Amino acid sequence: MKLVLIGKPSVGKTSIKQAVFEMNNPNDLIIYPLEPTRGINTSSYSWIDVDINIFDTSGQELPFLLEDEEEQKKAFKSASIVIYVLDYTMYTSKKDLLIKDIKEIHKIMQKYEINAELTLFFHKIDLIHHKNRNLFSIIENDINESIKIEKNLQVYFTSLQPQFIYNIFNAFSEILIKFSKKLHDLKANIDEIIGETKGIICLITDENNKVIIQTMTDDIKPKFIRNIYHDISSITQDFQINKALKSEFKIIESGNELLGINIEDVKKYNQNFNHLILISQELDKMKLIKIRDNLFEKLNRFYSN
Ligand SMILES: Nc1nc2c(ncn2[C@@H]2O[C@H](COP(=O)(O)OP(=O)(O)OP(=O)(O)O)[C@@H](O)[C@H]2O)c(=O)[nH]1
Ligand SMILES: [Mg+2]
Structure with a gap:
């Protein structure tokens, strides 16, 4: 199955991939940041009986991907899951731009009749003050109300900080179990x-x-x-x-x-x-x-x- 990671620069797409599928130490990924991704990076993994092909896209080249038909086809064609990653910092400062991206991706998926599920990762929740961590359901509703498409999108709240790491595993186990008999x-x-x-x-x-x-x-x-x-x-x-x-x-x-x-x-x-x-x-x-x-x-x- 093909899984696409997409989103703005530096939201954490490649770090998530490396922590979950390449067993890189999540703490190290926060302390020693990775280089920005260029183009579309593909890699394959297995999860019990599921073969996963991850298409990790570049945040810096996202505007280009959302405009260029060839790039769109390359990224989305025969995808089963598309994960749009956003982070807490961007949500608080540039929410409108994130919503615009998500709507755009949804439109592109419809255009090519991509039958994949579009899912959101609200990443870096470690940066949210603990007093506000009870606001997740409000954030989830807020995002869905702003996107306004026919179906509510599932939002997973994630972080690579050790104390939250199970949230990421949980997200992937929920997503991938649908493909594992x-x-x-x-x-x-x-x-x-x-x-x-x-x-x-x-x-x-x-x-x-x-x-x-x-x-x-x-x-x-x-x-x-x-x-x-x-x-x-x-x-x-x-x-x-x-x-x-x-x-x-x-x-x-x-x-x-x-x-x-x-x-x-x-x-x-x-x-x-x-x-x-x-x-x-x-x-x-x-x-x-x-x-x-x-x-x-x-x-x-x-x-x-
Ligand atoms: N605080 C915090 N920082 C994180 C977390 N996950 C990743 N980061 C940091 O976010 C930055 C970007 O990580 P990347 O994985 O390279 O981001 P990306 O989305 O792949 O970026 P592009 O390849 O440019 O599109 C790095 O500095 C990471 O250390 C997290 O859970 N919490
Ligand atoms: Mg990357």
Whole structure:
């Protein structure tokens, strides 16, 4: 599948690509910035059973791309996903120009009947003061109201700062699961188990601690997930260092809430897996352990077939 990264200069397109698909250290990418991209950079990766071709475009050449028909075809033809990346700084200073770009891209995609999904990454949320980080849904509505096209665009709030890094992985796992039969089937199996309960989030990470499966009961709110992602990056680091903590039910503080959490090693089920992370809004240890055991049984059956 073809995935296009597009947006103004320096919003973070190439850094995102390198952090997620080339395992470059996100912190380094912020401290030592990359050179601006020229032309359209293509590269291929695999994500479980999905082959991804990323077309990373140049921000400086964006005006040219949006005007030149040959460039448009090169960038968008047979794309499955188009991600427009904008950053917090530009949103506050040049929102109109961003909206203009997005409308333009939408128009071009219609012109060539590109059936791809247009998605937005609102990047560098680490630069937003923490008091304002509860405004995400307002920002999402604001952007969609300004774009005014027939369908609301999905907005992912992302950053390469370690404390937010799970947000990016989550965005890609949501986007890419649509193209992966294996992940889709596995998620359906997990949903079957946690679907019987409430207040549960289940994540499976790979050896690079990327979230490759994220699933949750339907009562979980987006804001809660973002808080969780914020906290689990430090928790998983702890687990990584202190292996003895694994398999233990722990209670953690997240926002104003106490949560139950359980992390398990699941490498034995699939070589691409690392941890199974179960988070519960209830503090009932026995209940979470029971869900864990049911999941293990499911994984066992899923991978022995
Ligand atoms: N604060 C912050 N800075 C970031 C983040 N991600 C990337 N950056 C910085 O943003 C700048 C631009 O990154 P690039 O990835 O080169 O941007 P680009 O969109 O590929 O730019 P062009 O190739 O010119 O189109 C660099 O200085 C990065 O360090 C982030 O999450 N937070
Ligand atoms: Mg670039």
